[in-house]
Amino acid sequence: MNTRIIKLKTPLLFTAFALIGLLTSCDNEEDRWTDVKEDPVTEIVTNLDARRIISFKVTNPGENQAIYSAVNNLEKTITVYLPSYYEYQYLETAITLPEKTTISPAATELIPVFSKTPITYTTKAADGTTSVYTLKIVIQQPKLILNELSTEASTYSVAVTSPLILKGENFVPSYEVTKVFIVDAQGNKKWQMKQWNEGLDIQSFTITYGFIESLSTNVTLEPNTDYWVLMESYNLSVTMKYPIRITK
The missing domain is CATH 2.60.40.10 (Immunoglobulins)
Known part of the structure; x- marks a missing residue:
């Protein structure tokens, strides 16, 4: 009886070995993965200062075009950026405060733009504690x-x-x-x-x-x-x- 031997082509052998190697590599990679539990995250919640100013805005242009000002509750400042083309001599304001907190002078009081003395606001919380804010008016006017x-x-x-x-x-x-x-x-x-x-x-x-x-x-x-x-x-x-x- 004649025996017939069929030779495998070299590319086919390389492909088979590569596939086996890939499967082995994947198995090894999976073996190296382990579940690690992360450290717990602690959320720190602090109470907001009841003496703070939540918002301060200039309402001369109207409620829809009101100028919102920058309130810094750490440095206790209120900065109003006022465009020069409004030509305002006095400012009308609206101030938002925490519940039961009061402010002096009142938000309805007109504020002179060119005051010769510093303008300050004093807030008072329900527990009687107070904070003093200084108002700064920055007029945005190009060089004359x-x-x-x-x-x-x-x-x-x-x-x-x-x-x-x-x-x-x-x-x-x-x-x-x-x-x-x-x-x-x-x-x-x-x-x-x-x-x-x-x-x-x-x-x-x-x-x-x-x-x-x-x-x-x-x-x-x-x-x-x-x-x-x-x-x-x-x-x-x-x-x-x-x-x-x-x-x-």
Whole structure:
């Protein structure tokens, strides 16, 4: 009888060995995995301070557009970021407190934007303990720029019967919050300029002032004397570098 021997192809043998090795490897890998119980997690719950301020907001723009302020209950501060274009002189507020906690002054009391003394609030919890918060008002207003009328070589002259046209950047073009003064070399205010009709242009930052409201006004500025122009626009002020001359 003839015996027939069939030779296995080499790639088939390699595939079989690889499969066996993979299965063995998986078995070994599974043997090495063990269940480890993690340490228990302890959640620490602390009681919130009853003297805290939960929220503080400025309601002048209306309830829907109210300005929420940053309350820091650790440092005991309230920071109001106020855009300059609102031109507010006083703030209306709404304050949220924990139950049975009171505050003084009351939330309904108007707050002056440009107070000369620090503004503080005192909270009082039901158990009689108190906290004092300091209010900080940060006015967001870009740098005020006032274009010069004179140059180093030439001094601008203007009669008291003529208007003074001022141009620049970022001043609030409103006579209510943008005021112009004539000052001496020491910065002392010598004369406040008057509104000139409706001479203001919001888009180009141009505003017009007059020295007098009527011809009967006696201007107390000295003629042929150097004076400087000072502009105060809401929260900022700037003085021209070069002087001007006043003529009668």
